[in-house]
Amino acid sequence: MSAPDIKNLNYHILVCEGKSCSKHGSEALWYILKEKLNSKKYKQSIVQSKVHCTGNCKFAPVIMVYPDGVWYKKITPSLLKKIIKKHLKKGTFLAKKHILGTIQSDT
Numbered sequence: 001m002s003a004p005d006i007k008n009l010n011y012h013i014l015v016c017e018g019k020s021c022s023k024h025g026s027e028a029l030w031y032i033l034k035e036k037l038n039s040k041k042y043k044q045s046i047v048q049s050k051v052h053c054t055g056n057c058k059f060a061p062v063i064m065v066y067p068d069g070v071w072y073k074k075i076t077p078s079l080l081k082k083i084i085k086k087h088l089k090k091g092t093f094l095a096k097k098h099i100l101g102t103i104q105s106d107t
């Protein structure tokens with residue numbers, strides 16, 4: 001895999017692969033993302049990474065979208081497709097009921 005050109009990146013998506021998130025389907029989410037983001041449209045602008053448990057296991061599976069700092073909770077494949085369609089394509093977050101929290105950056 002070649003290193004992405006950081007200046008061209010719009011988003012970095014983190015998928016929790018901890019025990020609870022794995023038990024609740026994070027691996028399937030990982031492969032859905034991988035398939036969608038491998039398209040020419042996203043390949044140079046979005047990267048995905050796996051992270052260890054974030055301590056939010058009761059909200060598993062958890063996905064984080066940066067630089068917006070949005071932590072999504074209890075994500076299903078269909079919600080992930082909405083994140084791709086709404087958040088990654090249009091910059092619109094999903095409804096609050098799907099958001100665990102947001103991290104604000106001053107930079």
Ligand code: FES
Pocket residue numbers: 016017018019020021022052053054055056057058060061062
């Ligand atoms: S395993 Fe994902 S938050 Fe704990």
